[in-house]
Amino acid sequence: MILIIFLLTLLTHSTSNASVVDFCVADLTSPQTPSGYPCKSSVTIDDFVFTNFKPGNTSNPFKSSLTPAFVHQFPAINGLGLSAARLDLGVGGVVPMHSHRGASELMIMVQGFITAGFISSDNSVFVKTLTKGDILVIPQGLLHFQFNAGKNKATAFLTLSSSNPGAQLVDFALFGNSLNSAFVEKTTFLDHAQVKKLKAVFGGSG
Amino acid sequence: MILIIFLLTLLTHSTSNASVVDFCVADLTSPQTPSGYPCKSSVTIDDFVFTNFKPGNTSNPFKSSLTPAFVHQFPAINGLGLSAARLDLGVGGVVPMHSHRGASELMIMVQGFITAGFISSDNSVFVKTLTKGDILVIPQGLLHFQFNAGKNKATAFLTLSSSNPGAQLVDFALFGNSLNSAFVEKTTFLDHAQVKKLKAVFGGSG
Amino acid sequence: MILIIFLLTLLTHSTSNASVVDFCVADLTSPQTPSGYPCKSSVTIDDFVFTNFKPGNTSNPFKSSLTPAFVHQFPAINGLGLSAARLDLGVGGVVPMHSHRGASELMIMVQGFITAGFISSDNSVFVKTLTKGDILVIPQGLLHFQFNAGKNKATAFLTLSSSNPGAQLVDFALFGNSLNSAFVEKTTFLDHAQVKKLKAVFGGSG
Amino acid sequence: MILIIFLLTLLTHSTSNASVVDFCVADLTSPQTPSGYPCKSSVTIDDFVFTNFKPGNTSNPFKSSLTPAFVHQFPAINGLGLSAARLDLGVGGVVPMHSHRGASELMIMVQGFITAGFISSDNSVFVKTLTKGDILVIPQGLLHFQFNAGKNKATAFLTLSSSNPGAQLVDFALFGNSLNSAFVEKTTFLDHAQVKKLKAVFGGSG
Amino acid sequence: MILIIFLLTLLTHSTSNASVVDFCVADLTSPQTPSGYPCKSSVTIDDFVFTNFKPGNTSNPFKSSLTPAFVHQFPAINGLGLSAARLDLGVGGVVPMHSHRGASELMIMVQGFITAGFISSDNSVFVKTLTKGDILVIPQGLLHFQFNAGKNKATAFLTLSSSNPGAQLVDFALFGNSLNSAFVEKTTFLDHAQVKKLKAVFGGSG
Amino acid sequence: MILIIFLLTLLTHSTSNASVVDFCVADLTSPQTPSGYPCKSSVTIDDFVFTNFKPGNTSNPFKSSLTPAFVHQFPAINGLGLSAARLDLGVGGVVPMHSHRGASELMIMVQGFITAGFISSDNSVFVKTLTKGDILVIPQGLLHFQFNAGKNKATAFLTLSSSNPGAQLVDFALFGNSLNSAFVEKTTFLDHAQVKKLKAVFGGSG
Structure with a gap:
């Protein structure tokens, strides 16, 4: 029984909050950092x-x-x-x-x-x-x-x-947003009609 | 047609061997480094x-x-x-x-x-x-x-x-090698008989 | 004068080959690793x-x-x-x-x-x-x-x-190689005629 | 004397808060991130x-x-x-x-x-x-x-x-918590009596 | 038109807040972390x-x-x-x-x-x-x-x-702050007069 | 006894050369890479x-x-x-x-x-x-x-x-090599006599 107490003593400082080191379950309500989200303070299985x-x-x-x-x-x-x-x-x-x-x-x-x-x-x-x-x-x-x-x-x-x-779909990037059709044509060499047709299909404007 | 030639010119320096940068298929016959194996020079799908x-x-x-x-x-x-x-x-x-x-x-x-x-x-x-x-x-x-x-x-x-x-199995580490049984007992608090029994099961010596 | 000798002694072990640590000029003739090329042994300004x-x-x-x-x-x-x-x-x-x-x-x-x-x-x-x-x-x-x-x-x-x-040009990837035209059409929603036209421009086959 | 003013000008933008870059003394009262704790704003030797x-x-x-x-x-x-x-x-x-x-x-x-x-x-x-x-x-x-x-x-x-x-002690992990004894036996091949004995020693339940 | 709706469905979970992953424009008003500043929630070109x-x-x-x-x-x-x-x-x-x-x-x-x-x-x-x-x-x-x-x-x-x-200027570090002149002399072998002269030039004390 | 054979089977693929993954004792005779030296193939305690x-x-x-x-x-x-x-x-x-x-x-x-x-x-x-x-x-x-x-x-x-x-001593860098004394003076604001004196002490030329 005494070993319990000893181990708690042995580990007490190094393991308080240790689980926060083993993992860092995201607190999605806080702003991200370049390394990910801040950690939730309390977790379960x-x-x-x-x-x-x-x-x-x-x-x-x-x-x-x-x-x-x-x-x-x-x-x-x-x-x-x-x-x-x-x-x-x-x-x-x-x-x-x-x-x-x-x-x-x-x-x-x-x-x-x-x-x-x-x-x-x-x-x-x-x-x-x-x-x-x-x-x-x-x-x-x-x-x-x-x-x-x-x-x-x-x-x-x-x-x-x-x-x-992340994921970037070529069609979505070219045709599914407000990117100016003239810019799309100039930088992809697609025909004007083709760009306009796919802008319509993918819901883009511009 | 002329665009082909241009693009090859445009990309020529930056892309010679570029695929070696996109990936590095291991040459398992060469010694590893801390970041992994050296890359094979030629690859297919x-x-x-x-x-x-x-x-x-x-x-x-x-x-x-x-x-x-x-x-x-x-x-x-x-x-x-x-x-x-x-x-x-x-x-x-x-x-x-x-x-x-x-x-x-x-x-x-x-x-x-x-x-x-x-x-x-x-x-x-x-x-x-x-x-x-x-x-x-x-x-x-x-x-x-x-x-x-x-x-x-x-x-x-x-x-x-x-x-x-990598993978380290506790039983394999304790009982499946030449680690001295006395050391196992001292550092795990397992009984002598238990250690000897599992050493036999897992093929360990010592 | 004696300080020279001392400093050489002080630093001798830690700095032999130290410049190899400060930098690692690529030996482009050796196979790459995931962290880059092996280092050249001798360098100048x-x-x-x-x-x-x-x-x-x-x-x-x-x-x-x-x-x-x-x-x-x-x-x-x-x-x-x-x-x-x-x-x-x-x-x-x-x-x-x-x-x-x-x-x-x-x-x-x-x-x-x-x-x-x-x-x-x-x-x-x-x-x-x-x-x-x-x-x-x-x-x-x-x-x-x-x-x-x-x-x-x-x-x-x-x-x-x-x-x-590295650099990946969308046109080059879609139209400047042997990628099957039918695959390009299926995965980009470009028209057949458009794909064939740009395959010709960028020198692609398939 | 004028050099002081110049240097302050030279460095002023790049070094405001620069010490926060040299180091990041943990503010232990804030939630951790995957890269560690947020930094304290004021530090001394x-x-x-x-x-x-x-x-x-x-x-x-x-x-x-x-x-x-x-x-x-x-x-x-x-x-x-x-x-x-x-x-x-x-x-x-x-x-x-x-x-x-x-x-x-x-x-x-x-x-x-x-x-x-x-x-x-x-x-x-x-x-x-x-x-x-x-x-x-x-x-x-x-x-x-x-x-x-x-x-x-x-x-x-x-x-x-x-x-x-972090630190994970095998005995503590196996015997010092609520991990079901049957699970311990099944995944370590230790005898039931051995597990129960060490659960008692290390204060585990289950 | 229907493709728009589909793509939104396809990407909806993975891309909500996706731009926060592509980049992390610093919110300089929040405390730094070892990996940098937390991200601003709203950005423009x-x-x-x-x-x-x-x-x-x-x-x-x-x-x-x-x-x-x-x-x-x-x-x-x-x-x-x-x-x-x-x-x-x-x-x-x-x-x-x-x-x-x-x-x-x-x-x-x-x-x-x-x-x-x-x-x-x-x-x-x-x-x-x-x-x-x-x-x-x-x-x-x-x-x-x-x-x-x-x-x-x-x-x-x-x-x-x-x-x-960051940037550390040798003169600024040695002569532009409160570092004790005796310490500077002891650890750089510069003469006392030289240190005092440059302390004056760079506005240092001590 | 049969467990030995099984475990060897279970682990055989994943652990051949596994120790090369656990660590990478430097082969100092091979050229370094940006991540360190290639690994020795055989090691002992x-x-x-x-x-x-x-x-x-x-x-x-x-x-x-x-x-x-x-x-x-x-x-x-x-x-x-x-x-x-x-x-x-x-x-x-x-x-x-x-x-x-x-x-x-x-x-x-x-x-x-x-x-x-x-x-x-x-x-x-x-x-x-x-x-x-x-x-x-x-x-x-x-x-x-x-x-x-x-x-x-x-x-x-x-x-x-x-x-x-690595380690870079300021004195050694300024006075212990062939760095032109005029360059040292110009970029450190040390007096000519001081530079010459320490060049002599630290064995530098130039």
């Missing part, structure tokens, strides 16, 4: 479990769905350099060309067939059709895409090397 | 795909199996700060108490029921039984365990925040 | 001076020129987390939409007028016309562009937070 | 001196004492990646098997004889008896232990590569 | 443009002027690991011997002739006279200096690998 | 023990001695972000004004009295006389000094937050 990693609705034009477990959905990963997302692709489903500014990605196949690819800075093309048992790694910040290559729905689990990886 | 993320054999005493996609199995993740492993637990299967010195872990449930837990530095206990749709995060370096909590086999995909996360 | 930061030729379709001082041109910056480039824009000159996977950028205006912009992950547009005395910061990995907004040539000095920042 | 690096009381069951100078005792080391602790071992004293999740450790011998060891991830055993003039390095996150190997008291100074290194 | 990168007044004893664009002048660079400064040297102008504790530096020549040098830890001297078209790299933390080597004014743009690089 | 942390000879003009355990003396600390040095000061002994470009420092008092101080970037002075039981922290890259403040010899153990911290 439920902070460490994300319970919504489930198929999303693919009844949309892209026939695809992304269910993120990033820091805003899963505050316990704050500062730990990891996140996850579930990708569901209906038949014909697609994830448009995009990049993650701050994270590499592992795509772990769960079911179906997905053709995925990325382009490196020296403009080499890396593309392959993947199935259950395969993992593809996509290095940080490179443009990449995925589409369903099979006759049934397809699912993959994505994991990323940041708790807040 | 097959370097970026791991094709063996499949169930392992759980016909063993632990009734469990771990299929790693760490840097030694999947050299393309070298330097990218990410890895994965597939965990299969037969009925009654267990992953003994262990820690990863250099990585936090996400456990993404795929099928079945797994009870998992970790202990923090201030000695708080975090335990929960998880099922499909759940993700548990285990902060870096803390002791944790998993066991099958259901009546059927269970599977989870693990991802870790290091390309070479 | 000339290793630390880049002498070609001069206007490039803007007589090309983009009417622009980029003179990089990245690690391949300036090996002394290896491992120091910094690089530079000189941007010259003729009248009507443009730097097409692109991103740097691993670096933030400062654009320091030297002469003329440049309209520059970037799009953030939440799809906000940040655009402004800049002139001498202005610096624009472009956060890491985001799509951005520059074009000459004046009636005379324009120049800016760029500095980036990596010794090997 | 006394913030940078820890005055209690003295022998602790070894009249306890372990006959050992640890005096930490971690960020909670010594706020000036916040963000600097360093901390220290003083270890005193009475005759027969022991530091039980433990690990530091986020730090490597140097053990600098001061007096007496200490047997120390660590076990690596590939289960190799590294053990040696050390005396004055010796330093042992224990790589991050590995299980290690120390015990007095002499006939007199022993002392070592420990330094760690984190300002808040 | 004007936050990302520094408009005062202009020649300073060189009518001072050093005939030099430094115009910093560090985090306190340019809050948008917070956390991005980059800053800039404009250096103007009148005829005979000098930047005294100094170091930056936390940053390497690129000196990009704009006009005139500047002799610049640094000394490495193994006490090698690296000095050269530079002109337009040259860049000098000064590795982190080393003592260095610059002076006008020509007959006209000279200008260079400096960029540094930290958003808050 | 003796690699992890430095046996020469003993008093140096203080019979020299500075009456001081520094015994470093940096990466060149203690290759096992390569990549671990820690090193140590023993400081012995005879009566009147001094460590001249210096800085460490890449490391913060803890000075742990062992015996005697040492006056130590550092100057921050905003030119504040932090000085105190320390004795046994005290630790002083000196933030990275700042000028600092130590001298014996007592009537007997004094000893401190230094630990630094880098395995290869």
Whole structure:
């Protein structure tokens, strides 16, 4: 019995608040810092479990769905350099060309067939059709895409090397905001009609 | 046509060998450095795909199996700060108490029921039984365990925040090597008979 | 005089090879590692001076020129987390939409007028016309562009937070390589004719 | 005299609050972030001196004492990646098997004889008896232990590569909290009686 | 049109507050952390443009002027690991011997002739006279200096690998504060008269 | 017995070469990289023990001695972000004004009295006389000094937050090499006679 008391003494200074060092569950109500959110002062096991990693609705034009477990959905990963997302692709489903500014990605196949690819800075093309048992790694910040290559729905689990990886879709960046059409044309060499057509599709102005 | 030539000129200096910057597929035959292995000079799409993320054999005493996609199995993740492993637990299967010195872990449930837990530095206990749709995060370096909590086999995909996360099993460290039994007893307060019994089970000497 | 001897004694162990710690001029003939190139064993002041930061030729379709001082041109910056480039824009000159996977950028205006912009992950547009005395910061990995907004040539000095920042031009990635046109169309929603037209312009196949 | 004014002008913008950049003495009353505590706004030399690096009381069951100078005792080391602790071992004293999740450790011998060891991830055993003039390095996150190997008291100074290194004692984690005994047995292969006995010693429940 | 709604759905969780991840414009009114200032919640393009990168007044004893664009002048660079400064040297102008504790530096020549040098830890001297078209790299933390080597004014743009690089001038540290003169003499071997003379020049006491 | 075989199977892939991940004992015969030396392939406990942390000879003009355990003396600390040095000061002994470009420092008092101080970037002075039981922290890259403040010899153990911290002594940098005396005078405002005198003392030329 005496050992308890001793250990408490031995550890008392070094471990008061020690759990705040082991992890830093995000207090999403406080302003972020360059290293992430400030830590919540009190946590339970439920902070460490994300319970919504489930198929999303693919009844949309892209026939695809992304269910993120990033820091805003899963505050316990704050500062730990990891996140996850579930990708569901209906038949014909697609994830448009995009990049993650701050994270590499592992795509772990769960079911179906997905053709995925990325382009490196020296403009080499890396593309392959993947199935259950395969993992593809996509290095940080490179443009990449995925589409369903099979006759049934397809699912993959994505994991990323940041708790807040961001995502920039090329179409969304070019056509889904107020960026001046003339600027888009000048810096992409797309035709005027093409830009206007996609601005309409993606709801952009300018 | 002329744009091709221009772009090659524009990019020529900055992109020669640029792909070596986007990624660094490990040359496992060269000595490691503190930041990982030196890079292979020539790569193809097959370097970026791991094709063996499949169930392992759980016909063993632990009734469990771990299929790693760490840097030694999947050299393309070298330097990218990410890895994965597939965990299969037969009925009654267990992953003994262990820690990863250099990585936090996400456990993404795929099928079945797994009870998992970790202990923090201030000695708080975090335990929960998880099922499909759940993700548990285990902060870096803390002791944790998993066991099958259901009546059927269970599977989870693990991802870790290091390309070479290591793993230290407590039993293996205490009983599976030449560490002097007297030292084990002195530093763990286990009884002599207990240490000797487990040394025999885990094949340790000393 | 005796102090010399003493100091040599005092410092002898700690400073043998110390200059290798202060800096690590790249040996470009050795394979890279995730942290950069191995270090050259012998250096002089000339290793630390880049002498070609001069206007490039803007007589090309983009009417622009980029003179990089990245690690391949300036090996002394290896491992120091910094690089530079000189941007010259003729009248009507443009730097097409692109991103740097691993670096933030400062654009320091030297002469003329440049309209520059970037799009953030939440799809906000940040655009402004800049002139001498202005610096624009472009956060890491985001799509951005520059074009000459004046009636005379324009120049800016760029500095980036990596010794090997890479650059991915959207047009080059979509149209300047062997990426299957059908994949481009499917993942960008561009029309078939548009893709084929730009594939021809940028020299892509597929 | 005029130089004073000039220098103040020269430095005025860049150094207002500059000391906040040189260091970041922890404001322990504010919530932590993943990079450490926010900085105190006003500091003196006394913030940078820890005055209690003295022998602790070894009249306890372990006959050992640890005096930490971690960020909670010594706020000036916040963000600097360093901390220290003083270890005193009475005759027969022991530091039980433990690990530091986020730090490597140097053990600098001061007096007496200490047997120390660590076990690596590939289960190799590294053990040696050390005396004055010796330093042992224990790589991050590995299980290690120390015990007095002499006939007199022993002392070592420990330094760690984190300002808040944490410490997880195996016995404390297994037996000193509410972790279900059945879970302990299942994941460590210890006998039921052994677990119950040590739960009693270390004050655990469950 | 429907694509707009879909994309908003697709991205909604992952991008709420995403711009806070792309960048972290400093809220200079909040306390700093080891990783920088907390982020402002609302930003515009004007936050990302520094408009005062202009020649300073060189009518001072050093005939030099430094115009910093560090985090306190340019809050948008917070956390991005980059800053800039404009250096103007009148005829005979000098930047005294100094170091930056936390940053390497690129000196990009704009006009005139500047002799610049640094000394490495193994006490090698690296000095050269530079002109337009040259860049000098000064590795982190080393003592260095610059002076006008020509007959006209000279200008260079400096960029540094930290958003808050600090600067420590040797003269200012030794002679421009309350550091006891006897301590200066003892630790620099300068003569008493020399120390007293420069204490007077730089406004130091003690 | 069967558990041995199982565990070997369980761990076999993940732990082949795992010890290379736990640590990276420097192979000093290979070229360094920005992250440190390549790793030795085979190690023993003796690699992890430095046996020469003993008093140096203080019979020299500075009456001081520094015994470093940096990466060149203690290759096992390569990549671990820690090193140590023993400081012995005879009566009147001094460590001249210096800085460490890449490391913060803890000075742990062992015996005697040492006056130590550092100057921050905003030119504040932090000085105190320390004795046994005290630790002083000196933030990275700042000028600092130590001298014996007592009537007997004094000893401190230094630990630094880098395995290869470097050290730049102001006197050595200004007077102990070939740096042109005119440059020294111009950039330090020291008198010509003073510079020449110290160049002679420290063995410099130029």
